[in-house]
Amino acid sequence: xxxxxxxxxxxxxxxxxxxxxxxxxxxxxxxxxxxxxxxxxxxxxxxxxxxxxxxxxxxxxxxxxxxxxxxxxxxxxxxxxxxxxxxxxxxxxxxxxxxxxxxxxxxxxxxxxxxxxxxxxxxxxxxxxxxxxxxxxxxxxxxxxxxxxxxxxxxxxxxxxxxxxxxxxxxxxxxxxxxxxxxxxxxxxxxxxxxxxxxxxxxxxxxxxxxxxxxxxxxxxxxxxxxxxxxxxxxxxxxxxxxxxxxxxxxxxxxxxxxxxxxxxxxxxxxxxxxxxxxxxxxxxxxxxxxxxxxxxxxxxxxxxxxxxxxxxxxxxxxxxxxxxxxxxxxxxxxxxxxxx
Numbered sequence: 651x652x653x654x655x656x657x658x659x660x661x662x663x664x665x666x667x668x669x670x671x672x673x674x675x676x677x678x679x680x681x682x683x684x685x686x687x688x689x690x691x692x693x694x695x696x697x698x699x700x701x702x703x704x705x706x707x708x709x710x711x712x713x714x715x716x717x718x719x720x721x722x723x724x725x726x727x728x729x730x731x732x733x734x735x736x737x738x739x740x741x742x743x744x745x746x747x748x749x750x751x752x753x754x755x756x757x758x759x760x761x762x763x764x765x766x767x768x769x770x771x772x773x774x775x776x777x778x779x780x781x782x783x784x785x786x787x788x789x790x791x792x793x794x795x796x797x798x799x800x801x802x803x804x805x806x807x808x809x810x811x812x813x814x815x816x817x818x819x820x821x822x823x824x825x826x827x828x829x830x831x832x833x834x835x836x837x838x839x840x841x842x843x844x845x846x847x848x849x850x851x852x853x854x855x856x857x858x859x860x861x862x863x864x865x866x867x868x869x870x871x872x873x874x875x876x877x878x879x880x881x882x883x884x885x886x887x888x889x890x891x892x893x894x895x896x897x898x899x900x901x902x903x904x905x906x907x908x909x910x911x912x913x914x915x916x917x918x919x920x921x922x923x924x925x926x927x928x929x930x931x932x933x934x935x936x937x938x939x940x941x942x943x944x945x946x947x948x949x950x951x952x953x954x955x956x957x958x959x960x961x962x963x964x965x966x967x968x969x970x971x972x973x974x975x976x977x978x979x980x981x982x983x984x985x986x987x988x989x990x991x
Contacts, residue, residue, distance in 0.1 A: 651675045652866040655697075655710070655740075657732075658721030660686045662821045663746070663855055667719060668694055670859040676866060681709060683724070701728060706735035714739045717866050721746050725790040729797035733807055742808050742872060744862060745798055749815040749877070749929025750788030761851065761883065761932040764813075764875055779917070784927035795875065802873045810865065810940070811875035812858075815929045818953055819855035820960040825972025826922040827954070830890065831961050832975040834899040839985045841920040842886060844905035849883035849922055851930045854953040861941060871940040879931035880947040886923055892951060896958050904985045919974040919982050 654671055657965035658664040659680030668690055672678045679695035680688075688696075699709035701722055718740040723729050729745075736743060752762035756772045771789065801807035820828060833840045861878055865871070884892075895900040908924075911917040918925045937945070965972070 651677060652716035652988050653677045654679070654719065654866070655715045656680045656719045656721065657701075657723070658682055658688065658719075659694075660688045661823055662819050663817060663858060664719075665690060665821055666819070666855045667862055670856070671863055671866070674863050674866075676863075681706070689794055693732075695923070704731075706731060708758070709988065710735070710739065715741070716928035717742045717744060717862075718868050719744045719746070719862060723794050724787075725810060726797055729794040733797065737805070737807065740808060740955045742810060742865060742869070743798075744808055744865060745794070745811045747795055747811050747813045747875070748788065748791045749813055749879075750784065750927060751792045751795065751813060752788075752931075753927055753929055754785055754788035754792065754976045760849070760928040762877070763932045764877060764935050767875070783925070786926075788927075806873075808872045810871045810873070813875060813877050813931065814853060814858065814860070814876075815879050815931050816850075816852045816923070817855050817858060818852045818950075818957065818971040820957055820964070823973070824922070825965075825970075826958055827893070827976050828961050828965055828972040829919065829922065829974030831897060831958060832972055833978070834894055834897050834901060836978070837899075837902075838978075838982050839902045839904040840890065841911060841916055841981050841985060842903050842905055842923050843908040843911060843917070843921070845908065847886050847924050848926065848928055849885060849930050850889050850928070851879055851881075851883040853879045853933075853948070854948040856953070857947050860945070861936075864941060864943075864945065870942065871936075874939070876936040876940045877931035877933045879933040880950070881933060883930055884950070889923065889950070893954055893958075896951070896955050904988050906984075906988055914980070914984060915986060916977065917982055919977055922974055 654676050656668050659668045660682055670676050681697040683700050684698045697709050699705040723732055752758045752766055754771050756770045758766040774785050799810040802809050890901040
């Protein structure tokens with residue numbers, strides 16, 4: 651079995667991947683600051699270090715690993731630190747990147763394929779706006795990818811980059827799906843822009859963990875970058891209908907101009923999947939070159955049922971309010987005004 655180090659591992663994908671890898675029989679350690687409480691099994695080792703302080707190298711000492719999963723590199727400096735700290739310490743280094751590396755490209759077409767990565771970037775949005783922050787996230791992830799690519803080319807640093815779209819998860823810290831569920835269960839309308847919007851194509855968090863587990867026993871894809879995503883898209887109206895059917899609630903919507911929802915600071919929280927910074931990835935290359943075999947992604951109707959059950963059982967029972975739901979009072983007031991116009 652493999653020795654695995656996860657940079658992060660406290661929340662969402664890190665928690666799910668650590669638990670799944672341990673259940674597969676691997677020896678797992680997580681490296682993080684130790685500030686955020688975790689719910690990981692006691693069998694998983696905790697290593698404490700803070701990124702950007704030169705502590706990574708001393709934290710792992712002379713140890714090496716079969717696989718390092720990097721969930722906490724967000725920019726060029728993070729990547730440089732990682733290469734320096736883990737040079738010669740991993741047989742495979744898995745860097746989690748984002749589909750937003752395509753969204754900052756000038757002229758790339760959906761659904762994005764790996765060949766769409768190369769090329770010029772769009773002009774940055776105005777500084778201080780949410781669009782700028784989304785652009786910067788994608789641009790910074792590209793910078794990090796370039797550092798790892800250079801390390802592979804120059805010294806065969808054994809990196810594999812996984813580009814992820816929105817990850818559908820029981821443990822999403824933003825509570826995006828959970829926010830839609832809270833609105834379905836309170837019976838009030840969901841505010842959405844009066845447009846069709848971009849197609850939705852996500853990936854289930856458990857499927858990403860399964861992909862990573864398959865990589866423990868393979869050298870396929872080292873030096874490459876791969877989209878990890880379910881292979882079909884749908885529009886928001888169909889997504890909400892599916893989610894409502896699973897939850898047993900009929901979704902009611904109120905439509906308004908996007909600019910008005912943005913001016914009132916209701917978007918993106920009122921409808922996170924109406925955003926303009928949601929990627930749509932073609933994952934077929936990963937199926938040919940990385941995953942292979944008979945791997946199948948979970949369909950939305952399958953994983954949404956599990957997320958709905960978890961929301962009812964865990965979120966509601968413990969009184970956890972999704973971050974995207976905290977402005978609900980303003981949304982309802984806005985919806986009433988819209989209906990009386």
